[in-house]
Amino acid sequence: MLRYLIRRLLAAAVILLVISMITFFIFFALPSNPALLACGKTCSPSRLLEIKHSLGLDQSITTQYWEFFKGLFVGRDYGDASLIVHCHAPCLGISFQTDTPVLDTLLQDFPVDLSLALGAAVVFLILGVGLGVLAAVRKGRAADKIAVGAALVGVSLQIYFVGLLLMYVFVDKFSILPTPNYTPITQDPVAWFQGLILPWATLVILFLALYTRLSRSSMLEVLGEDYIRTARAKGLPARTVIIKHGLRAAITPIVTIFGMDLGSLIGGSAVITESVFGINGIGKLAVDSVTNSDLPVILGTTLFAATFIVLANVVVDMVYGIIDPRVRLA
Amino acid sequence: MAIEISPQSVDVAPPSSFLEVRDLRVHFPTDDGIVKSVDGVSFALQKGQTLGIVGESGSGKSVTSAALLGLHKGSRARVSGEVWLDGDELVSMSEQDMRSLRGNKVSMIFQDPLSALHPFFTIGAQIAEAYRVHHKVSKAEARDRAVEMLKRVGIPQPERRVKDYPHQFSGGMRQRAMIAMSLVCNPELLIADEPTTALDVTVQAQILDLIRDLQEEFGSAVIIITHDLGVVAEIADDILVMYGGRRIEYGSVRDVLKTPEHPYAWGLLQSMPHLGGDVTERLNPIQGSPPSLINLPTGCAFHPRCAFKDQVPDDRCSTERPELLPVPGTDKHIAACHLTAENKIEIRSAADRLAK
Ligand SMILES: Nc1ncnc2c1ncn2[C@@H]1O[C@H](COP(=O)(O)OP(=O)(O)O)[C@@H](O)[C@H]1O
Ligand code: SF4
Ligand SMILES: [Mg+2]
Numbered sequence A: 001m002l003r004y005l006i007r008r009l010l011a012a013a014v015i016l017l018v019i020s021m022i023t024f025f026i027f028f029a030l031p032s033n034p035a036l037l038a039c040g041k042t043c044s045p046s047r048l049l050e051i052k053h054s055l056g057l058d059q060s061i062t063t064q065y066w067e068f069f070k071g072l073f074v075g076r077d078y079g080d081a082s083l084i085v086h087c088h089a090p091c092l093g094i095s096f097q098t099d100t101p102v103l104d105t106l107l108q109d110f111p112v113d114l115s116l117a118l119g120a121a122v123v124f125l126i127l128g129v130g131l132g133v134l135a136a137v138r139k140g141r142a143a144d145k146i147a148v149g150a151a152l153v154g155v156s157l158q159i160y161f162v163g164l165l166l167m168y169v170f171v172d173k174f175s176i177l178p179t180p181n182y183t184p185i186t187q188d189p190v191a192w193f194q195g196l197i198l199p200w201a202t203l204v205i206l207f208l209a210l211y212t213r214l215s216r217s218s219m220l221e222v223l224g225e226d227y228i229r230t231a232r233a234k235g236l237p238a239r240t241v242i243i244k245h246g247l248r249a250a251i252t253p254i255v256t257i258f259g260m261d262l263g264s265l266i267g268g269s270a271v272i273t274e275s276v277f278g279i280n281g282i283g284k285l286a287v288d289s290v291t292n293s294d295l296p297v298i299l300g301t302t303l304f305a306a307t308f309i310v311l312a313n314v315v316v317d318m319v320y321g322i323i324d325p326r327v328r329l330a
Numbered sequence B: 001m002a003i004e005i006s007p008q009s010v011d012v013a014p015p016s017s018f019l020e021v022r023d024l025r026v027h028f029p030t031d032d033g034i035v036k037s038v039d040g041v042s043f044a045l046q047k048g049q050t051l052g053i054v055g056e057s058g059s060g061k062s063v064t065s066a067a068l069l070g071l072h073k074g075s076r077a078r079v080s081g082e083v084w085l086d087g088d089e090l091v092s093m094s095e096q097d098m099r100s101l102r103g104n105k106v107s108m109i110f111q112d113p114l115s116a117l118h119p120f121f122t123i124g125a126q127i128a129e130a131y132r133v134h135h136k137v138s139k140a141e142a143r144d145r146a147v148e149m150l151k152r153v154g155i156p157q158p159e160r161r162v163k164d165y166p167h168q169f170s171g172g173m174r175q176r177a178m179i180a181m182s183l184v185c186n187p188e189l190l191i192a193d194e195p196t197t198a199l200d201v202t203v204q205a206q207i208l209d210l211i212r213d214l215q216e217e218f219g220s221a222v223i224i225i226t227h228d229l230g231v232v233a234e235i236a237d238d239i240l241v242m243y244g245g246r247r248i249e250y251g252s253v254r255d256v257l258k259t260p261e262h263p264y265a266w267g268l269l270q271s272m273p274h275l276g277g278d279v280t281e282r283l284n285p286i287q288g289s290p291p292s293l294i295n296l297p298t299g300c301a302f303h304p305r306c307a308f309k310d311q312v313p314d315d316r317c318s319t320e321r322p323e324l325l326p327v328p329g330t331d332k333h334i335a336a337c338h339l340t341a342e343n344k345i346e347i348r349s350a351a352d353r354l355a356k
Helices: A002-029 A034-039 A045-055 A061-074 A102-137 A142-156 A159-173 A189-223 A226-233 A238-269 A271-277 A282-291 A295-323 B061-068 B095-101 B123-132 B139-152 B171-183 B201-218 B229-235 B253-258 B263-270 B313-319 B341-355
Strands: A076-078 A085-087 B019-030 B033-045 B050-054 B078-085 B106-109 B189-193 B221-226 B238-243 B246-252
Touching: A002 A061, A002 A295, A034 A045, A061 A076, A102 A142, A102 A189, A102 A238, A102 A271, A102 A282, A102 A295, A142 A189, A159 A189, A159 A271, A189 A238, A189 A271, A226 A238, A238 A282, A238 A295, A271 A282, A282 A295, B019 B061, B033 B061, B033 B078, B033 B238, B033 B246, B050 B061, B050 B229, B061 B078, B061 B189, B061 B221, B106 B171, B123 B139, B123 B171, B139 B171, B171 B201, B189 B201, B201 B221, B201 B229, B221 B229, B229 B253, B238 B253, B238 B263, B246 B253, B246 B263, B263 B341
Parallel strands: B050 B221, B050 B238, B106 B189, B189 B221
Antiparallel strands: A076 A085, B019 B033, B019 B078, B238 B246
């Protein structure tokens, strides 16, 4: 198991390396000029060259990538003799726009996405699986039809619509909740909670449908298995048959999807939710970096998100091993 | 054509047999129509006795056995008729009461032990669970009981194997574990649904021996379901032949195997390899395919496949359903076929000559 884990982590590192290269080269294939953007409106050719040099853009692509790669392990110094900015390892580069190390910005925004993702994920996982199991057990009856119908509505909703509707009802109209914002949990847990209720609710509404449907179909499949009939034939109570024998097996495909969703949410994929509620997380950082052709931030946010997705994959495989002895003992 | 099933009258006196099934019907409403998987099956069984149920796959054997465990309760299946077990009527019994009998007084060995055992729990945990649900004992006691059961069904090193998962067992071992699980509460009625189909011949014989030994030890009633008449000949006292969800022949093994009365039973007998003979010698299996359970053929359900229907005058085989009639000179042998006794004697002796 440990050797398997180490192998998986090494493979994950290789994947991340490849992703960083691809991002790097795609950026230079795009017809944008970051130096020009950084130079501003009153830009002279000599000033442009100067900026190009200070950003390292006058070097060849391979040299630039090599510098970046080296920086990951030993750190980098930026600027000329007059002003040196040190970016310590692991250095993802320094933003063209703000001159701050990308990693610092990422770590500063990270709690936003972590709060958003974890809070919502716990709720949509538990609720979704609960509803899915209920629908499967009551297949064809009222509870099932309601769950399936609600799931259908859920998947066809758009974030903008749900988010703005929730805002309108809870904040503007009835003032039940404060305008969504992010307060660090260490600073004020109550404000943290209140400020995130609506973003959480929005994410939950969007993901709930998917998880309800997924767990319903997974559960239905499992309930038709021979070992469920065996469990009943033993005289076990319905609850034990459904939860212990049924859900235990039905959860496997859900774990996979959940791992991916959680990984990408933590990595900043809730970007639309962030922007609807004006919460600045990694998603917004990523979008801004593309608008500004801010290569180091593009690279940083991409790698950050990829890291979480790749790690989620490894974790999912480990969880599989815990759930399914056939995987563990293979 | 929808047939309304009237609620059974429960005022009928409980029978004297340990198990008595009366006019059992299990119908599944589906989009294509009503699937009549079991349609009027009756039989009786005493303790210490074994009944063999035979028939091709799809003839309703498993659905019948599931009905004896009340496993259709809570599903869309419509079950009617009576199943009397030791004075209790199971068709009308509540799920709650039925649950306390399942795995306890009545238990079942399923066909494919790999899919019938839960892949995520150890063999020991699954056996212990079956014990604990009906007995107030600690986890440790239940575990000891599981080890004891594994030992009894002949699994070597039971203390170690009790911690294994089903996929770590061989096919024969898995079926032994399944048997250990179904016997853990000393059932008085044991139903074995094709317990040896998935196993190779030597293991088959071992498993049958095991079931027989355990039956002798506990004096339970056993129903063994199979499509192999050889198994029935070896282990059963009575035999019930099913075709299209119905009984077509029933009686003691001696009577039915010596003088089968129904052409379908002849076919089954002929397709059975002679004991001790060469397996490649498997004679003509019955021509044609099993009938649709939604629209059973009119008259005798077997007539589209029957080689002897021309010997019955007036096309009666396709128009008139033959009744189950007692065979003279036997105590309970019955069969449903329009052929006359003379016809049958003639055909059987012709077949015997051919076989020699
Ligand atoms: N839940 C169900 N719904 C509809 N048809 C069913 C159901 N269960 C079994 N059947 C049908 O009943 C018939 C008899 O099945 P079964 O008892 O398993 O046959 P076998 O004699 O091979 O054990 C089959 O044709 C099967 O398709
Ligand atoms: S009743 Fe007719 S068709 Fe049916 S088994 Fe007898 S001879 Fe054949
Ligand atoms: Mg079957």
